[in-house]
Amino acid sequence: MLLIHCPYCAEERPETEFAHAGEAHIERSTEMNALTDEGFSKFFFYRDNTKGTTFERWRHIHGCGRYFNAARDTVSDKFLTTYKAGEPKPDLSKLVDDQTNAGAKS
Amino acid sequence: MRRFSGFAVAREAMRAHKGWGQQWDNPEPKSSYDVIIIGAGGHGLATAYYLAKEHGITNVAVLEKGWLGGGNTGRNTTIIRSNYLFDESAGLYNHAVNLWEGLSQDLNYNVMFSQRGVMMMAHNVHDVQVFKRHVHANRLNGVDNEWLTPEQAKAYCPPLDISKSARYPVMGAALQRKGGTARHDAVAWGYARAAAARGVHIIQNCEVTGIKRGQGGEVTGVETSRGFIGAKKVGVVAAGNTSHVMQMADVQxxxxxxxxxxLVSEPVKPCFPCVVMSNTVHAYISQSDKGELVIGAGTDQYTSYSQTGGLHVIQHTLDAICEIFPIFSRMKMLRSWGGIVDVTPDRSPIIAQTPVPGLYVNCGWGTGGFKATPGSGHVFAHTIAKAAPHKINEGYTMERFTTGRLIDEAAAAAVSH
Incomplete structure (x- = not known):
């Protein structure tokens, strides 16, 4: 079971309190009527499904109930960071460096 | 390839079984092949076998990053059934069941196919309606499926608790008598042996690291951990790693x-005669010929390539099994493991050509690919050989997610997969 840090509650809680909500930073077009079939398909069905660091949404469904984003390595299942919805993607190279340094120290 | 037979067994018994020999070669990769299949699981090996057998294409290599059958082929719960709702699914999965029935003879390898019946239990009114609809749809498509009362279900599977006071009362069941199990490793080994006997190269410990393309965008070969290997056609059959491999050709x-x-339990004497599935409470159980109870859990909620999952997911399944089969409540579980399954939005596979000339893909089998192994390989081999789909997999394109012609078994099953 994963341990997940909710950026709103500022607490690390067990995975069973959370619901995974798919890939993060997928923007819904403000002009859905103008979207082509291919464009809609990309938005709705196609996913990066990254092997490595992925950005994903979680919802603290049995806690504050709010959506937030996370960067997680899908090979090790380790979280690099979690951050509030609406905040920009964190700088990946810095995150990975931080993790490596933290690992080296401990 | 030395044929297996009763005579061969008797002969080997006379000389301490020293004459069986290696069942397939371990060749060095050639500089190029007509067709390269990425992934030596059941589906990939079956594809290579049918390319050689049905289409005469024997200059084929199957590349595997690990060992043969070490992915989902060796990790599944070995259930075979074809009682899906839609016409396209009936065509594909029943094609597979028909091939399963003659597979041991065809491969000259005992895949231990056992048609012990697959029973799907209904616990509420919604289940009853959904399963009856499936039974009717299946029968119209010539797929074996029948409705059982709780008493008939109990007679077919005696360990079942059908008492009115049960936490999950049994309101009936849908039974597919032609469904059952097969020995998963034997399927990989049987296809590997039969394909190798027809000249197919099976190359293990050879990870694909890139897909090379020519000036017109067409596939020219693959970069691997053992160097470049040329090919006119490449078939990707990489299950959970399909997105990762397809990215090498810039295809999302x-x-x-x-x-x-x-997971499996400690082995016990034969006590469980069939396969039982309960989608609503997520119990999924059968007994292997070795005597272990073989139990399938659900998927974890997050995407991952870790080949491991959360303990609470297993626990959820065991909770349900102990309620429905109280006799198993004190069984010890021996081993659990995880595989990575590639899931499409409509829970039906993709067996098709791709936008890249010469690149083919067979993926998206999600949580239930083992049952389709022979059918999947058979139609995918046709798709690669003819550069056009077989009639059975015409609908299983990637384009269906643009046109909207989904094969929505996700909605039809009405459960989480």
């Missing part, structure tokens, strides 16, 4: 990869 897929877990 409508797939997400999730961990799916299974």
């Amino acid at each position: 897929m409508p797939l997400e990869s999730f961990p799916l877990q299974a």
Whole structure:
């Protein structure tokens, strides 16, 4: 079971309190009527499904109930960071460096 | 290839079984092949076998990053059934069941196919309606499926608790008598042996690291951990790693990869005569010929390539099994493991050509690919050989996610997969 840090509650809680909500930073077009079939398909069905660091949404469904984003390595299942919805993607190279340094120290 | 037979067994018994020899070669990769299949699981090996057998294409290599059958082929719960709702699914999965029935003879390898019946239990009014609809749809498509009362279900599977006071009362069941199990490793080994006997190269410990393309965008070969290997056609059959491999050719897929877990108990004497599935409470159980209870859990909620999952997912399944089969409540579980399954939005596979000339893909089998192994390989081999789909997999394109012609078994099953 994963341990997940909710950026709103500022607490690390067990995975069973959370619901995974798919890939993060997928923007819904403000002009859905103008979207082509291919464009809609990309938005709705196609996913990066990254092997490595992925950005994903979680919802603290049995806690504050709010959506937030996370960067997680899908090979090790380790979280690099979690951050509030609406905040920009964190700088990946810095995150990975931080993790490596933290690992080296401990 | 030395044929297996009763005579061969008797002969080997006379000389301490020292004459069986190696069942398939371990060749060095050639500089190029007509067709390269990426992934030596059941589906990939079956594809290579049918390319050689049905289409006479024997200059084929199957590349595997690990060992043969070490992915989902060796990790599934070995259930075979074809009682899906839609016409396209009936065509594909029943094609597979028909091939399963003659597979041991065809491969000259005992895959231990056992048609012990697959029973799907209904616990509420919604289940009853959904399963009856499936029974009717299946029968119209010539797929074996029948409705059982709780008493008939109990007679077919005696360990079942059908008492009115049960936490999950049994209101009936849908039984597919032609469904059952097969020995998963034997399927991989049987296809590997039969394909190798026809000249197919099976190359293990050879990870594909890139897909090379020519000036017109067409596939020219693959970069691997053992150097470049040329090919006119490449078939990707990489299950959970399909998105990752397809990215090497700049193709995004409508797939997400999730961990799916299974576990087995200590072996006991034969006590469980069939396969039982309960989608509503998620119990999924059968007994292997070795005597272990083989139990399938659900997928974890997050995407992952870790081949492991959360303990609470297993626990959820065991909770349900102990309620429905109280006799198993004190069984010890021996081993659990995870595989990575590639799931499409409509829970039906993709067996098709791709936008890249010469690149083919067979993926998206999600939580239930083992049952389709022979059918999948058979139609995918046709698709690669003819550069056009077989009639059976015409609908299983990637384009269906643009046109909207989904094969929505996700909605039809009405459960989480």
